[in-house]
Amino acid sequence: MAGLGPTGGRAARTYAGRGPLLILPAWVIIGIFLVLPILIMATYSFLTKEFRGGVIWEPTLAAYDQFFFDRGLFGDEQPKIEWTYILIFWRSIWQAGLATLLCLLIGFPTAWFIATRPAHSRTVWLFLITVPYWVNLLIRTISMKFLIRDNGPMNQWLLNAGLIDEPIHIINTNLAVQLGLFYSYLPFMVLPIYAAVERYNFALSEAAADLYASRWVTLTQVIIPVVKPGIIAGCILVFVPSLGAFLAPDLLGGAKNFMIGSLIEEQFKGAAGNWPFGAAAAMILLSMVLIVLIVYARNQDRESA
């Protein structure tokens, strides 16, 4: 089982006798809030669209056809791949990946810093990390837009400090989207890594130093492998919502930097929408996320075997 600690398997066995009953509430919740909505969406993706939103209960593959192919797959002509949506997908993966990397580069030292403070001040630091997240995501994203625009405070400050001669153009670029995603999801990186580092046995670093390892070797060969589950959990928790995000790309990226989340969002907004197409795009996104998770779980299993 992926994600379980070393004792996970043993605990599962101990409770095996009473398992079905104890697990029932979890299954009910997963059923109602996870499986059912996905089934509804899967169904919608195979229905015919109605103008002004909504669907007609007539099964068709039209939505998937529209996603992948230019000329109809079922028409008379030779089918041709439609690249528009695939490119949007590819750009989304790329953007989410870079945002995840940014979160990791900033989040790991942050988590390390917090986890190595004395116990009582850790709580304060963790609290501080989460404070911005009490504000609505939309407002935070708009504030970000204000901060980074050409004549915004960030550029003003850099100009005044003499570090740059003319404003850095960030707004409506890929970088702006990555910054927005980074800011939106940083705690999801920090918290799991923090949890892993807090459990890290610092005697291992001493043992490494005792065995002639430099700080760099200790970091790359002992610390990172040992806290890896936290790092991977953090990456998944940032990557997955970044992939489907639409606020940051919409507000910070402009029209050129359209992402999959915005594409789906648009299909359900107003009269111009296309519900089956939106549902199909969402299903395709979901399958990709699942593939990533399954590959990860496979790797975990192979490592612990």
Added chain:
Amino acid sequence: MAEDQGDIAVDIDHVTKRYGDFTALADVSLAIRSNEFFTLLGPSGCGKTTLLRCIAGFEDITLGAIRLYGDNIVDLPPNKRPVNTVFQQYALFPHMDVTRNVMFGLLRLGQSEAAARKRAGEVLDLVQLTQFADRLPAQLSGGQQQRVALARALAPNPKVLLLDEPLSALDLKLRQAVRLELQQIQQETGITFIFVTHDQEEALTMSDRIAVISDGRLQQIGTARDIYEEPDNKFVADFIGETNLIDVTVAGIDNGQATCTLPGGNHFTCPAAQGAHSGRGHLSVRPERVSLSDPAQGLLTGTVSRLIYLGTDMHVDITLTDGEVVTARVQNSAGTRIPAMGETIGLNFEAGAARLLID
């Protein structure tokens, strides 16, 4: 071996370690000889681990110097010191198998993968873990993990091996077996061992020499025999084994022999620890060295106030007239007269069995 001075492997020279206001080590000086099995013994919190960590380089010392074969190493970081540690909780790398754990230090020293693997095989053979070479630490028992920790620290062939209570997590049987193994390995490899324990039996049975530490201060250094038979002060006498501390008045000390007056007025001459002085003082007499006799023939007299049956022998507590309690350990063999509760009896011990302590 104790008589042979040999090279000094580790020279702890007036080392003081403070944490803020708290003094964990107060002016400790020790010279540990090459190839020696040296033990740091003391109660919990006395500073044993602190001293070991200062030698390994995990703590900076406040004052003094630590020399390794003559070179001052206090400014070297831990990864530059040619000493290895067996940690109290082993600290094995959980993501590496046994072989990889043992190879770790060798690879850092620049050995090739093949050479390191070969050496790891040899060391695992030494600690009899060859068949577990592919396991992860979590798949080993406590005793096996302990031996991996030992193998990992031995593999780079350090000049000095530091062991911080490596046996404390093992059960009694295993501990006794591993003790013998450790001694054997020390003799085979010729590496200087600095071994930390708070278990006096462990210290007495394994070590060439022992340093007794209390409250960050060095109390006494010597062989097991020295420390047991000739303790310098009350702390050492009391901490190592059981002892009776008898209040005496010392008239004078001449040539290492103290003339003193025992409770009840008898005069007695016995060896004195170096540094003992006249006036009020304490004699240390081990319970097994106290014999019982008629009241008239005793150095001390008192009444039997407690009898504890211990199988092969018997604990007899005798309350002296001034209220002090002296314990005698009487062998439970044929012909020994076992006293009765409340009986008035005499106590005797030879001059060689008593020692005037530094007060």
